Amino acid sequence: PLLFIITFPVFELGMYWGWEPSMWTVIGLFVCWVTVLALHIINHTTNKAGRKNTFAVHERKRTFYFTSEKQKACFYNVFMKFTAILSSLVLVVIMLFSAITGFTRPESFAKYRHDISTAVSNFSLTDLRNAFSDYDGGFDLFGIKTVGGTNGGVLGKTAGISFNGSTALKVVTPKFSNTLYLRGYVAGVYNDNSWTPVDVNGNEDTFSDDFEQGKIWVQDLDYDLIQRKYADLTPAQISVSVLGASKKFVYAPYASLYSSDGNTDDKKMRPTTESYVKLSSTKYSLYYFDPSLIEERLEALPEAIATEVPALSVNKDRGVDAYSEFVHQKYMDVSKSDELDKAYKEILSEYLGVDIYHKGDWTYEEISTAIRNYFSDNFTYTLEPGVTPKGEDFIDYFLGTQKEGYCSYFATAGAELLRMFGYPSRYVEGYVVLNSQLGEPKDDSTYEVSVKDKCAHAWAEVFIDNAGWYPAEFTPGYDNDNPNLTQQEKDPKEVTTTKSTESKPTTTTQNGGQGGTTSVVTKKPANSSKASTTKKTNSASNGHGAGVMSGAGKTSVSSRITENNSDHGSFVGIFITLGGLLLIGFGVVVHRDVKVKKMRSELSNGDNRSRTVAVYRYMLK
Template sequence: MKKKRIKSKNKDIGFISSNGLCIDGDILMSCENEHTSGSYLWFQILLTFAATLCTAFMAASFLDMDIYTHTLIYYSAVLSLVFGLIKSSQKIVRFSALGVVLLHLIYLLGRISIIKYGMFVVIDRYLARANQPNSTLGVHLNGISPVDYTYLASNFFVLLITFVALGVAAACVYRIDFPLLFIVTFPVFELGMYWGWEPSMWTVIGLFICWVTVLAMHIINHTTNKAGRKNTFAVHERKRTFYFTSEKQKACFYNVFMKYTVVLISAVLCIIMLFSAVTGFTRPESFAKYRHDISTTVANFSLADIKNAFSDYDGGFDLFGIKTVGGTNGGVLGKTAGISFNGSTALKIETPKFKNTLYLRGYVAGVYGDNSWTPLEVSEKDDTFSDDFEQGGLWVQDMDYDLIQRKYPFLTPQKINVSVLGASKKFVYAPYASLYSSDGNEGDKKMRPTTESYVKLTSTKYSLFYFDTASIVEVPESVPEYIAEETPALSVNKDRGVDSYTEFVHDKYMDVSESDELEQAYRTILSEYLGVSVYHKDEWTYEEICSAIRGYFSDNFTYTLEPGVTPKGEDFIEYFLGTQKEGYCSYFATAGAQLLRKFGYPSRYVEGYVVLSSQLGEPDGDSVYEVSVKDKCAHAWAEVFIDNAGWYPAEFTPGYNNDNPNLTEQEKDPKSVTATTKSTNSSPAATTKSDGQGGNKTVTTTKPANSSKATTTTKKADSTTSGGHGVAVISGAGKGTVSSSSNAEQNSDYDGSFGGIFITLGGLLLIGFGVVLHRDLRIKKMKSELSEGDNKKRTIAVYSYMLKYLKLIGIADSRNVTDLQLCDKLAEKCKEKEINDAAELIEQIGRIAVKAYMSNSVITDEELETALDDLTIIRNKIVLSRLSGVDLLTAKFVHCLY
């Protein structure tokens, strides 16, 4: 018969060894020196302060700005202290700490607006240093003087330190938990190390010491808890090991262990640093390469690399639910109040000189719906052209380049080198008429086109050949049609897939949004800018149509970076054309693409970057120019398909006609220091067109009656160019508030910790009043217990207060013994400390107290008076006379014993 195994439960029934010996109760560990747990809490608080302070200063070091040092030190110290003292065994201390925490939370709530904008500043500066695009968040900083950035950021750090201190205290004080400490502090470390930034060395060393110290205690504590025993020590039979299971006994051990660990780790780090300094050892360069490769892999990661189920995933930097692609919104329209720029570098390009504006196409989308542009999905049935292009060794995106190369064999293509930095790592950014299929990379780094629209980025560095189409003729506006009219004719290109792709484009890129306002805009352009009521496409050139649309936008709409959000339930195009009448590039590109379709031209929506020829500066070597393309160059535009020429940009945003209103004059032309005034909205001249009957008809492409509307207002997002020190305006989505800092210098001198110090001091005064009131109540209670009631209760009270008084000078014993045994132990400790006159008093009070506790005998008045006299002697002559000034204050206001 199989015996059933009975699992024993962990109960306080003792431990039975293999020889049958039962150990029931506490095992006394004898130490040569007496160890206490009194200072353990203070070491935990010190550890919390060190970890919090190192984390705060490390985070500040990763920002390209100054943070008030006093703010970091003060709040790290105060919050570490109050969060730690909540664990105190004294109720009044816990109450005071909770009071300070409550006042601190009230202080934070009162400054929530400033903290919010401080968060915007911190994220903006972080993204700027990382060269990451930030077009949805920086708009909140419009109108705020850069002088105030330090003040705002320091206020945000108060909130950051609050969360960090709370998490660290939970890991170091409330429980010994290394994973929690690591989770709270390591992300700050990684935020900088991800980009290769080196934090202050002392913060790294300090944080490392805190990690190792808590980890060492965590391992011991974890092993102890596994013992499963509740008495002071537990014996593990198989491992033949003793374990601490009493919190107080562990605290005594940790009190020594923590000091030892800190000293040991500090010594090891000092030896390592000394070794490095003496030998000159430095980190191998391969480490930097590995870190760069990991960062690049993470940055280039997309769902398409795992599975092609999301072939048109638009990628980009996802911030608060809005993806910022190429500095704009990845086809998402009307979701943000505006865009702004932080001066970060999106791309670096090397190129020969080009004429006019270089459009670097990135995100391409052809389907409008639900207030967004998405790429066109091409089914196998619709794809009648890819095979034809592939047979010619081309991609469909190479068609523009191929047509120019065959029509103008004497032209020499130019080469552009591109490094993608802050821009989205999903798209290839390339000029029009580029040869995408020859990108200079091989293997996994080779570019990957979608069937249609954009080309996927697989390497952040690539090279492309392209034609500067502006060099073909002297009139850049006629380039697409000029190319289309040149030989060879379209019929010659059938083997390259041009015919089938042209049919595909006319079939898929002509859908027009159902909008009454769009129809009204179309009718207005016909009547007031073309001078006709009925449109016939063959009677007009593309440039005439494009010029008329530009004139309509210039005369009736305003360019701004802060148009506000599109109301919920409203169609973006309908609201923009009918009500809003102001916006930035995405707005005009969207409406322009739809209007081109109304006029019979296939069109799409594009996001990328534009570079002015004036930005080239001085050439590098053999007429090669290196340009840092900033986030201010981010742009959206429409592109039009011209039969037998391909896709070309169609610019409708006011102020962008071979210009960029977001750039300063110095940024537009680095060679020129003196800023010049440029007209961003020159009205197109009237053109004359043959009417086909021997006469001429005049086509008006301007609107003289409304010429006063043709003003372009640009709201600068980069407040650093204003140079002003006036009122700081904190603008939000749709409304703004003016801060009280009319003088920016006042904010720069205002230390972010002052307000908190005042609040804390006020709270401490309030708590002080509560402490005094609490002491008075406790003293009255003590006097009442000692002077009122029957003799037994008063005698028991005398014994209780005697123990409290003796504990003040370290004479106590927490073991579970009888009262007489306890008195004997206390008397022995008094003799050890050479307090001989106290031993007899303790034993005498103990005997009277046991009589009161354990018998029905009556406590006489003489016995009570003896006990009271002995307590007075112990209180005044033995205890209080031996306390220092701090101990006296503690005895008076914390323990409330005199």
């Protein structure tokens, strides 16, 4: 009875607030109710020790039970009525409260609803060991630092990030060019200093059925478009083992075919209607297209895919047009921010040379380069930016006051700026792998890479019509580089004799696809004729040695990471575990000591009657 009375109102409240539990959780709850009720019925209908009185207590087990059939019937009749009335009252009170006050579910509950639903639907026994390291292999006991810099779209809650040297993923792949972006968590709604995935209701989902008819998922869109345009291309195959990374998401390259993951039954991948793909097995393989194969044809990605619209008109039966319309509706909302408006205007005037923006006059490459250079010139990359003050908006504080941060800071502001320039965008967390990290090939010409927690990253993602989603990198120092890695970690083949090497400025050119950016911006002169010029040229270090970043005369140490981080992280974990065990042992000893002292006091003090009662009570225990 207590189980039902306690759980049902919670279940009822959860349904009202919009929590949509998985079917197995509902079935499990009903099975629990029925099982416990059945056990109690068996217990109450059993004749115990021949007792005839109405209510009795079992001396040895100290359990209470009915001995009268009449009293049993009366009790259950009253209990069922009470439960029905209580549950109805809960529902009526909620409805009256909502009707009288006009109260509706606040938007802030969207994140909690999503987190609860995701946790319930993705729960497995393997997640228990990952409970305290859910995001990228680490968790700080006192909530000061988040390992890897990515934590499910939550922004500004930690003072900084650190690395413990843990292995997040094991990847086996053919050789690739530039940087391999492994997309994991995907979110498109910024609210209350966090990113959450876009909710898709039945009326808005006009594309899923069309994709399913083509035997693909909406997440397969960019793979499908490349395959249709370049039918003679051979896709590469990547194998991934998820170790220390969050077990909620599939980590995969762009232009991947998610619907063919090499697993079957309950281990097969489970996509959401939109955004990320749920992880069902920690080992999987996917086919994907390496952008370098397309670049060999002297065509850029993704613009080249988007140019020949007539050649892609056959995709209408697969929901491409409907999905594109959905994306432009859902991924264009811009946060109300004065500092964001100031940044937009500064990019227009200082980096594009215009006062009014017309999207058709500029290419995506020019816009993304202007945004990237704005960040490089005016902001600093650091692993310890501090927390966002309570009551402050994350974007406002970052752009207006803080002006320093790590990847999730730049990804958030970059995604919002892309929307202001007319490009649908969203926020992504995952891992990045440099082509220099491949090391020596195996016998089958594939490469095995241990992707460490230092490779955790966040970036923006842009949608190009008739091309799909592609990464948009705005974090300084990540131009085909990773400032958090040492030179030895970046290039395992290179033997270094010193712990740090001198950083040299580099200038790279945008070559699209999985990675690649440019530091040269095309400025729009006043006469509206396009010309190439360099605006606020900046030097971005390649992250060698101590990871020194320079931009507009600013220099900051970005990581303070040494080669001993792995050992240090292991020792810290051991000490925390031993400390916890010692605390538990100390608590047990103290608790027993208190109990013994209390018992001695009760047996020694007071009158004979109280001491006799105490003796009998302790004897029963």
